[in-house]
Amino acid sequence: MTEHSEAEESIVGAVRSDWESVFGEVPRPALELRAVKAAYGKIQVLHGIDLVVPAGRVVVLLGPNGAGKSTTLKVASGQLPPSAGSLLIAGRLMNWVSPSALARVGVCTIPEGRGVFPNLTVRDNLRMATYAGASMRDVEATTYERFPRLGERRRQLAGTMSGGEQQMLAMARALTTDPAVLLLDELSMGLAPQIVEELYEQVAKIAALGVSILIVEQFAQTVMGVADAVGLMLSGRMVKVGRPQDLEDDLSRAYLGAEV
Amino acid sequence: MNVHDFVEFTVFGLTAGGIFFVSASGLVVTYATTGVFNFAHGAIGMMAAFLYWQLTVESGWPALLVVVLIVVVIAPLFGLLIERLLIRGLYGASLATTLVVTVGLLVGLIGIAGEIWEPQRRVVSPFFKDGGFELFGIGFFQGGGSDLFGVPVTWHRAITFFIAVAVAVGLRILLYNTRIGTTMRATVDDRDLVALNGARPAWAGAAAWALGASLAALAGILLASAFSSLDIIVITLLVVDAYAAAVVGRLRSLPMTFLGAMILGLLVNYTVGYLPFAFADDRLPRYLQALPSAIPAIMLFVVLLLLPQARLRGSRLISASKVKVASLRSSLLGGVLLVAAALLVVQFASTDNLFELGKGLGLALVVLSLLPLTGYAGQVSLGQLAFAGVGAWAMVEFGDTSPWLGLLMAVAITAAVGAIVSLPALRLDGLYLALMTLAFAVFMEVLIFRLESILGPDSNLVPRLDLPGLNMDSQGTYFVFMAVVYALLAIGILAMRRAAFGRRLIAMRDSPAACATLGMSTNRTKLLVFTMSAAIAGLGGAVYWGFQGTVTAVEFTMVASLVVLLLAVIGGVSTASGALLGGLFFAIVTIISQEIPELDWLPAIAPAVVGISLARNPDGAVAEIAARLRDQFLGRRTKADGDGEHDPLTDLDATLPLGADLTPVQIEALDRELAIEEVSVGSR
Numbered sequence: 036m037t038e039h040s041e042a043e044e045s046i047v048g049a050v051r052s053d054w055e056s057v058f059g060e061v062p063r064p065a066l067e068l069r070a071v072k073a074a075y076g077k078i079q080v081l082h083g084i085d086l087v088v089p090a091g092r093v094v095v096l097l098g099p100n101g102a103g104k105s106t107t108l109k110v111a112s113g114q115l116p117p118s119a120g121s122l123l124i125a126g127r128l129m130n131w132v133s134p135s136a137l138a139r140v141g142v143c144t145i146p147e148g149r150g151v152f153p154n155l156t157v158r159d160n161l162r163m164a165t166y167a168g169a170s171m172r173d174v175e176a177t178t179y180e181r182f183p184r185l186g187e188r189r190r191q192l193a194g195t196m197s198g199g200e201q202q203m204l205a206m207a208r209a210l211t212t213d214p215a216v217l218l219l220d221e222l223s224m225g226l227a228p229q230i231v232e233e234l235y236e237q238v239a240k241i242a243a244l245g246v247s248i249l250i251v252e253q254f255a256q257t258v259m260g261v262a263d264a265v266g267l268m269l270s271g272r273m274v275k276v277g278r279p280q281d282l283e284d285d286l287s288r289a290y291l292g293a294e295v
Numbered sequence: 296m297n298v299h300d301f302v303e304f305t306v307f308g309l310t311a312g313g314i315f316f317v318s319a320s321g322l323v324v325t326y327a328t329t330g331v332f333n334f335a336h337g338a339i340g341m342m343a344a345f346l347y348w349q350l351t352v353e354s355g356w357p358a359l360l361v362v363v364l365i366v367v368v369i370a371p372l373f374g375l376l377i378e379r380l381l382i383r384g385l386y387g388a389s390l391a392t393t394l395v396v397t398v399g400l401l402v403g404l405i406g407i408a409g410e411i412w413e414p415q416r417r418v419v420s421p422f423f424k425d426g427g428f429e430l431f432g433i434g435f436f437q438g439g440g441s442d443l444f445g446v447p448v449t450w451h452r453a454i455t456f457f458i459a460v461a462v463a464v465g466l467r468i469l470l471y472n473t474r475i476g477t478t479m480r481a482t483v484d485d486r487d488l489v490a491l492n493g494a495r496p497a498w499a500g501a502a503a504w505a506l507g508a509s510l511a512a513l514a515g516i517l518l519a520s521a522f523s524s525l526d527i528i529v530i531t532l533l534v535v536d537a538y539a540a541a542v543v544g545r546l547r548s549l550p551m552t553f554l555g556a557m558i559l560g561l562l563v564n565y566t567v568g569y570l571p572f573a574f575a576d577d578r579l580p581r582y583l584q585a586l587p588s589a590i591p592a593i594m595l596f597v598v599l600l601l602l603p604q605a606r607l608r609g610s611r612l613i614s615a616s617k618v619k620v621a622s623l624r625s626s627l628l629g630g631v632l633l634v635a636a637a638l639l640v641v642q643f644a645s646t647d648n649l650f651e652l653g654k655g656l657g658l659a660l661v662v663l664s665l666l667p668l669t670g671y672a673g674q675v676s677l678g679q680l681a682f683a684g685v686g687a688w689a690m691v692e693f694g695d696t697s698p699w700l701g702l703l704m705a706v707a708i709t710a711a712v713g714a715i716v717s718l719p720a721l722r723l724d725g726l727y728l729a730l731m732t733l734a735f736a737v738f739m740e741v742l743i744f745r746l747e748s749i750l751g752p753d754s755n756l757v758p759r760l761d762l763p764g765l766n767m768d769s770q771g772t773y774f775v776f777m778a779v780v781y782a783l784l785a786i787g788i789l790a791m792r793r794a795a796f797g798r799r800l801i802a803m804r805d806s807p808a809a810c811a812t813l814g815m816s817t818n819r820t821k822l823l824v825f826t827m828s829a830a831i832a833g834l835g836g837a838v839y840w841g842f843q844g845t846v847t848a849v850e851f852t853m854v855a856s857l858v859v860l861l862l863a864v865i866g867g868v869s870t871a872s873g874a875l876l877g878g879l880f881f882a883i884v885t886i887i888s889q890e891i892p893e894l895d896w897l898p899a900i901a902p903a904v905v906g907i908s909l910a911r912n913p914d915g916a917v918a919e920i921a922a923r924l925r926d927q928f929l930g931r932r933t934k935a936d937g938d939g940e941h942d943p944l945t946d947l948d949a950t951l952p953l954g955a956d957l958t959p960v961q962i963e964a965l966d967r968e969l970a971i972e973e974v975s976v977g978s979r
């Protein structure tokens with residue numbers, strides 16, 4: 036019934052103990068996936084993923100196109116219920132909890148592409164961020180302080196801003212709503228290196244506040260500076276887990292397409 | 296011509312414009328938020344108007360109380376119910392599906408209203424006709440209203456206009472200055488992102504439908520007193536007229552909609568007022584008396600011509616029909632089987648039943664015209680019966696000389712009319728084509744078919760084709776002849792589907808953007824398929840009404856035209872046999888209602904109910920039943936992953952089933968146990 040062969044099935048990949056060898060014992064991680072499988076319709080995409088993001092730590096998921104990184108994030112944000120396994124947030128089972136409910140208990144997700152409403156003004160986009168609990172006044176004040184450029188453009192439609200400005204607006208939600216868990220999917224996509232650096236400075240600031248962060252990226256360099264641990268994904272499996280410095284060899288091999 | 300007249304027509308026009316706006320704004324709000332165009336909007340307004348009559352006139356309740364009860368309580372609840380039961384499942388569905396659901400609702404509500412409120416004279420008086428009321432010693436709405444250049448502006452008119460302005464301002468504030476309004480607009484942009492922000496997109500949709508239904512009801516009530524007697528169809532159509540205003544705002548902009556509504560209101564009333572002066576004795580010739588009621592349709596036509604080209608949207612995933620295209624051999628076999636079945640029916644059916652079955656078969660010919668258009672090209676027409684009517688008229692007009700000339704003209708004229716009707720909407724989204732065809736159906740119904748020189752008020756004899764060696768005057772022979780026509784048409788359409796043109800239609804349906812990139816002209820393809828579909832409907836009409844023997848103008852109502860689409864969906868819009876099943880369904884329902892008098896409501900309501908429930912399945916009843924049987928006998932397949940593969944969760948109650956096996960109730964219990972109060976369970 037599933038797409039993959041018996042031989043592939045036998046690859047176990049990284050398990051919880053691999054994460055514990057990086058972080059030590061984590062009784063109640065902020066975010067945890069246990070043996071998660073996920074499918075779009077009948078096509079299974081995740082074949083049993085273990086993932087641990089301890090409170091206040093930054094975990095980066097790397098992997099080539101189609102590895103299942105975004106799908107993993109969709110499971111974590113509640114957009115795609117796992118077909119098997121469990122999603123735990125702060126040690127509580129969250130399978131089948133809706134994404135909007137998760138967002139309201141403090142899971143902030145910035146999805147792939149631009150996480151903004153293109154036909155809404157900057158201000159209206161910020162208004163949407165208030166569902167996570169913060170007041171409109173606080174959201175606006177913090178945003179315009181961190182990103183003065185957004186303050187100048189508060190009446191502009193988000194879709195008419197540059198890619199970098201849009202991504203700043205998306206990040207503003209993460210900055211102002213004081214989330215417990217932050218999920219970021221390819222912040223750097225299509226942006227100039229300098230902008231990406233600026234954005235990741237903000238990510239580092241958020242991390243410093245003790246927010247647990249899961250970052251998905253295609254390419255390693257930009258995020259290695261902020262990562263506490265790295266998970267390498269390949270065709271729906273977590274093939275390798277480790278500290279950033281331990282994984283450099285595996286990474287280059289993975290992107291060249293060799294076996295890990 | 297004088298100032299008094301001008302002021303009078305203007306006051307009437309602004310009042311009418313106000314009602315058009317109230318109605319159109321409801322359409323805009325629901326469409327902009329949920330992406331579903333509510334064709335049943337007019338029917339909701341109609342139901343509200345009748346309920347208002349029922350409660351104020353029949354039960355004697357105070358008007359103000361009833362208005363509040365209907366507009367603030369009943370209509371919003373009804374809107375919520377519709378959203379929950381019918382609309383919520385439609386997100387991401389194809390245009391045809393979303394159209395069929397609300398069209399079905401429109402037809403169903405009209406049918407239900409017809410059952411509840413039998414035709415009789417019903418009069419609703421305007422607000423504060425006999426003076427207003429006193430509150431704290433201050434008189435409100437006393438006297439008959441005010442005077443403007445000697446024109447009495449009744450309280451009703453003044454109130455209507457101010458309600459329109461208040462609705463405009465209120466909606467503006469709601470949509471732009473409140474969080475729920477912002478959420479409604481955000482939902483259009485990106486539903487998933489709305490959820491990721493922590494808002495509930497389903498609530499935004501529900502709010503929009505509640506608001507939309509409330510505005511439709513308000514429009515219906517404001518309209519009610521304008522008539523000497525309430526009429527189900529007239530009120531429904533008047534609320535429908537607001538489409539033209541909503542299209543001026545491209546179904547999004549409220550200020551433009553307001554402008555469109557006022558222009559429409561003034562246009563209609565200036566026409567009513569000034570047109571007679573153009574003729575001797577200031578009397579409108581009979582053939583122009585219906586012109587004002589056709590103005591919204593004409594305005595829609597013009598506005599669509601002027602709208603700029605729509606941006607091509609990227610393709611969205613639509614679940615393609617699983618029906619295989621029949622090969623030449625199997626379509627020939629199907630044709631032979633159909634004709635054989637027809638021969639058997641002629642042998643065994645009673646005269647009455649043969650007549651009904653024949654009408655069903657004739658209707659099937661018209662329904663078949665939707666196969667290339669909707670089934671293959673994914674475009675929707677709501678005016679196929681009007682095309683059939685043109686075909687029937689051509690047969691009456693030219694068939695006297697020679698029935699073959701009549702048939703030829705039926706095909707040629709409907710093809711030309713079809714091309715003209717579809718032209719303004721080709722560049723636009725498929726919804727606009729559907730609106731255009733609806734406007735066409737209304738235009739033909741109120742203005743053209745009733746003309747003395749077309750079908751007129753009486754019934755017309757329709758000649759039958761003559762074939763050498765056959766007695767076509769016999770009902771049985773003609774019945775078999777219709778079956779042969781159906782078989783030939785179906786075989787022809789299927790052959791076209793297998794050819795390059797057919798593949799182009801499918802490609803256009805699946806991804807118009809990709810087609811444009813490949814240099815394929817989707818506009819020309821659309822024009823061709825629409826023209827072809829109109830011609831088939833015209834041919835079907837000429838043959839069908841030949842069977843009936845006579846044709847009258849009143850047969851070509853907009854509602855009947857909508858039923859054609861529902862029948863196509865019921866039978867299956869993507870198969871050649873679907874139209875036949877749809878026609879047969881109608882014939883059988885009619886026969887049942889004749890046999891069992893208690894079920895006389897069946898033909899008015901059954902197509903709507905069955906159509907709505909099948910809308911999501913492009914393959915129609917047969918495919919649905921087959922799928923159910925397969926599930927029944929072969930056992931339903933489980934989800935992509937088997938059960939029992941979960942890891943044990945050591946820190947949770949191990950007796951609870953995990954993951955996908957959990958019911959929402961169990962999750963809620965779990966959350967409570969773990970003291971997570973805010974978390975509610977997703978409803979997927």
Ligand SMILES: Nc1ncnc2c1ncn2[C@@H]1O[C@H](COP(=O)(O)OP(=O)(O)OP(=O)(O)O)[C@@H](O)[C@H]1O
Nearest residue numbers: 075078080098099100101102103104105106107253
């Ligand atoms: N909505 C969908 N429907 C069906 N299949 C999908 C869907 N989204 C993703 N997939 C498939 O799931 C697999 C994993 O996709 P995913 O988006 O998770 O990869 P990714 O690692 O994020 O890749 P990228 O780096 O390109 O973003 C791919 O093979 C993709 O084709």
Ligand SMILES: [Mg+2]
Nearest residue numbers: 104105106147
């Ligand atoms: Mg991705």
